[in-house]
Amino acid sequence: MGVRSLASSILLHFLLLLLLYEFGVVRAAQCSTKEQPLVRNLNELPQSNYGREGLSHMTIAGALSHGMKEVEVWLQTIAPGSKTPIHRHSCEEVFVVLKGRGTLFLASSSNKCPGKPQLFPISSNTTFSIPVNDPHQVVNTDGNEDLQMLVVISRPPVKVFIYDDWFMPHIAARLKYPYYWDAECFDSPKDEL
Amino acid sequence: MGVRSLASSILLHFLLLLLLYEFGVVRAAQCSTKEQPLVRNLNELPQSNYGREGLSHMTIAGALSHGMKEVEVWLQTIAPGSKTPIHRHSCEEVFVVLKGRGTLFLASSSNKCPGKPQLFPISSNTTFSIPVNDPHQVVNTDGNEDLQMLVVISRPPVKVFIYDDWFMPHIAARLKYPYYWDAECFDSPKDEL
Structure with missing residues (x-):
């Protein structure tokens, strides 16, 4: 050499x-919750699709990244034609739609499987809450515009059960934990522990 | 006659x-949580100053008005020069500033009284969380523009302790419960009880 x-x-x-x-x-x-400034600029927070095509996710205030214990706030953008998986979680969830339009598909947790979901049109300036454990899916039905939402959940970090379709039994839904955007900070040593 | x-x-x-x-x-x-549609339009939700000059408050998703149990979401607008009282609450609180600019005053819960607060400039597109029980105040320091924020709290409905000034002992702070915007629905019979 x-x-x-x-x-x-x-x-x-x-x-x-x-x-x-x-x-x-x-x-x-x-x-690191210690290295986060108290006032954070949304333009400087990490934003990624976390391996999920058609999605952009930002954790505005999170359990693993900012030390939240009871609530978590996300900014999510779903591209035209894209959608979340059909899923459920044992926590409260509130959506505030900032722009775009789409459809909320919502089924019940009381039968053996979700079954045929109810459809709710959603659009900019609307809000809705998902009942704890009810299987649901948010779809951007618009051909052109992004669907952007602020999402609030309780009991973070979220434990998500994913369904292949609306007729998959609840007990067959697969647990995804940590969820995509939580995986990065999941193994990091926690400042407060 | x-x-x-x-x-x-x-x-x-x-x-x-x-x-x-x-x-x-x-x-x-x-x-009535039963009479609320699942998808609600923000333009049709009640918005008022609830007797507090310079404030406009909307409960987007609330415990008393919408049956939430773990999180509550508000839209608040503070007029130029106006401010929240100095107060604390035993819950998490996340702010997302949508427009305007102002100052967050934040003190500690670990001494006898809050003492001289730290000042943090806040503006459109920033986010911050208030540590549980820390006394704080949000002031619209701009001369012209409204300061508008989305506010998320845990453990609703909120129990607020109000201070006259930063040197009032924590134990002397006065409990205001139900808080102004919760008073209207506080005595209503609950659908689920």
Whole structure:
């Protein structure tokens, strides 16, 4: 190995280490309740699809990222034609629709499976709450505009049970925990523990 | 009493009864969790200053008005120069500032009295959470623009302790319960009990 290629190799290793270090620092800062400023700018908070096409999620105030214990607030944007999975969770959930239009599909938790859901049109400037444990799905039915919502949940972090369809028995729904956007901070050491 | 004045008197009584009935019906509908549609339009929800000059409050999803048990969501607008009282509550609280600018005054619950508060500038597109039981006050410091915020609390309905100033001992703070906007539905029979 010549001097030149050795130098290149060292430089490459150094850059890689720097990248890993930077990633670790960013991740630690995002997941550390101590390193969060009290007043945060929404433009500077992490926003991602967390591997879910057609979704953009931002945790405005979260259990794992900001030390919340009783409530969590999200900003979610669903692209035209996209939708959440059919799912349920054992917590309260309030939506405030900021822009766009879509449909809420809502079924009951009292039978063996959700069954045919009720349909509710939703649009900018409307609000709705999902009864605890009721299976539901939010769909952006608009062809052009994003559907953007503020979402509030209790009992964070959320434990989500996902259905393949409306006729899957409740007991067959699969638990997804931690949920997509919680996974990043799930294993981080907690400041307060 | 002439026939004419008797007729006027009957008409007046009738109108008064109609007014009281209408008021009762409206109040019952606003305070009945059963009579609320699942999807509600923010433009049709009651909004008032509830006797507090410079404030406009809307309960988007509430314990007494919509049957929430774990979270409550408000839309609050503070007029230029106006402010909330200095107060504390034993619940989590998250603010999302939608428009305007102001200052958050925040003190600690760990000494005998709040003491000199810390000041945090807040503005459109920022978010902040108030630590449980910490005395705080939100002031619209702008001369022209309203300060509008979405507010999320846990453990509804809120039990507020009000301070006259930052040097009043915590134990002397006065409990205001039900809080102004909760008073209207506080005595209504609950659908679910």
